[in-house]
Amino acid sequence: AQTVTQSQPEMSVQEAETVTLSCTYDTSENNYYLFWYKQPPSRQMILVIRQEAYKQQNATENRFSVNFQKAAKSFSLKISDSQLGDTAMYFCAFMKSSPQIQGAQKLVFGQGTRLTINP
Amino acid sequence: GAGVSQTPSNKVTEKGKYVELRCDPISGHTALYWYRQSLGQGPEFLIYFQGTGAADDSGLPNDRFFAVRPEGSVSTLKIQRTERGDSAVYLCASSLSDRVADTQYFGPGTRLTVL
Numbered sequence: 550a551q552t553v554t555q556s557q558p559e560m561s562v563q564e565a566e567t568v569t570l571s572c573t574y575d576t577s578e579n580n581y582y583l584f585w586y587k588q589p590p591s592r593q594m595i596l597v598i599r600q601e602a603y604k605q606q607n608a609t610e611n612r613f614s615v616n617f618q619k620a621a622k623s624f625s626l627k628i629s630d631s632q633l634g635d636t637a638m639y640f641c642a643f644m645k646s647s648p649q650i651q652g653a654q655k656l657v658f659g660q661g662t663r664l665t666i667n668p
Numbered sequence: 669g670a671g672v673s674q675t676p677s678n679k680v681t682e683k684g685k686y687v688e689l690r691c692d693p694i695s696g697h698t699a700l701y702w703y704r705q706s707l708g709q710g711p712e713f714l715i716y717f718q719g720t721g722a723a724d725d726s727g728l729p730n731d732r733f734f735a736v737r738p739e740g741s742v743s744t745l746k747i748q749r750t751e752r753g754d755s756a757v758y759l760c761a762s763s764l765s766d767r768v769a770d771t772q773y774f775g776p777g778t779r780l781t782v783l
Binding site: 553582586591592593594595596599640642654655656657658659660661 | 671699701703708709710711712713716723724727757759761766769771772773774775776777779
């Protein structure tokens with residue numbers, strides 16, 4: 550079974566600073582997807598960024614980028630120029646890549662990191 | 669367009685009662701997922717539908733939990749004989765299809781409290 554671990558329960562930075570959230574995972578699969586989701590107090594999970602394991606290039610979305618280290622099974626999220634609106638819970642998640650595999654469509658989430666951006 | 673909607677937003681019930689939680693997916697999305705998020709935890713998969721059929725119900729904790737999607741759109745999660753341990757936020761998500769490349773879009777969830 551796959552597991553996802555986020556070792557930082559809480560983080561706090563000043564507005565405009567850069568912050569990195571850590572995530573490690575365990576799997577025997579070779580092909581898979583990794584995701585970072587944001588959950589503000591409204592409870593709605595919002596996709597921030599995704600990475601396909603077979604792609605060596607790290608994914609980027611504006612101020613958000615990842616550092617994907619496949620051999621180390623590490624998938625960290627970097628938020629540059631942090632903004633007050635970035636305050637939320639952040640969840641790292643894993644998904645198998647082949648629809649033929651049982652359970653391929655389900656996301657496996659970590660425990661989350663509560664990020665606070667201070668003015 | 670409209671996102672995934674879930675009703676009710678909050679539900680308080682007494683131990684032993686029956687509850688139904690509703691999910692309206694994004695129009696045209698054929699795949700629908702239910703997750704449960706306990707306090708301080710990440711969401712955990714319960715069940716997913718492709719069309720009207722439950723393609724994977726391996727996450728349902730026991731036979732008190734049941735979900736349906738009779739017309740391939742709206743889904744209802746049903747919990748019988750509720751227990752205090754069922755208290756959680758129940759999240760619904762939908763995607764265009766069940767291809768893993770398709771993003772899952774989440775609703776705001778239903779917070780269930782069992783007294």
